[in-house]
Amino acid sequence: MIARIEGKLLKVDTETALVQVGSIAYEVMLPGYCIGALSEQIGADVALCTMEYYEGTLGGGNLIPRMIGFLNSGERDFFTKFTSVKGMGIKKGLRALSIPIGAIADAIENGDEKMLTALPGVGKRMAQQIVAELRGKLLTFATGAEPTEARPTFRPFQSEALEILVAWGEKRNEAMELIELACQRHPDATTAEALVPLVYRLKQGIEV
Missing domain, CATH: 2.40.50.140 (Nucleic acid-binding proteins)
Structure with missing residues (x-):
């Protein structure tokens, strides 16, 4: 090849x-x-x-x-993941990538289906499919993402809390920052059930 x-x-x-x-x-x-x-x-x-x-x-x-x-090779890697979505072929994928890949990765990570439907050939159902299959897998491509090596290594309960927050509509990068801050202030919080309420209190500006 x-x-x-x-x-x-x-x-x-x-x-x-x-x-x-x-x-x-x-x-x-x-x-x-x-x-x-x-x-x-x-x-x-x-x-x-x-x-x-x-x-x-x-x-x-x-x-x-x-x-x-x-x-660059990163864009090629993104395309490989993007076209792995059911119903997204090579030609359809090429047409859909009408804007920089970082912006598309951001939309997927943030669950922004409205933005995805603005891409050529991507309807509502396809946008939902893209988010369902790729959300959480494109952080290294998102424009707001830090380099992978700079990201903290989350413990299992922190990762579980992150996925809960993202599933409830929170932006992944913001949720990661809030989880870090909550854990710094409450090192005794060692379960996702304890951590998620602390994150929401921080987001609402309530001192915890």
Whole structure:
């Protein structure tokens, strides 16, 4: 599998780019957010992280190899997770990614289905499916996320409290901060049942 391509950017249109590597020009499919980023670099050397797939069906006997390009490997990893959602294929996923991936990851982590339905080809049911399958798995891609190594390692009861708060509609990053603060002030709170009420008291501005 070709995982990276470097060469001269010859052309960018609404769905693909043409990248020349030596005497060969490769057609690379792009998610929507990449189009704007690359359209000002025509004639320049570019480097894209890539993945390949075959378009068509085995039964039809006409499989066409396709290459997809991303600005970095993290975006490629996100796309792999995003297209793992039931009903979200490769082409639909490319069309849906019309805005930066960090903003989409934020919406998923925050359960913002209204924002997700604004993406091309994503209806209400698909937005619900995306949140149901991916929420809690995209923190490293979210724009407000800290690097993974900087995040605290939660103990099991803290993780349980976090999932309860997120399920009740709290934003994950804010809930994590409140859990840390509550545990600092109440080191004797060692169960999710004890921790969740303390978090809500902190959020309401009640000194605990």
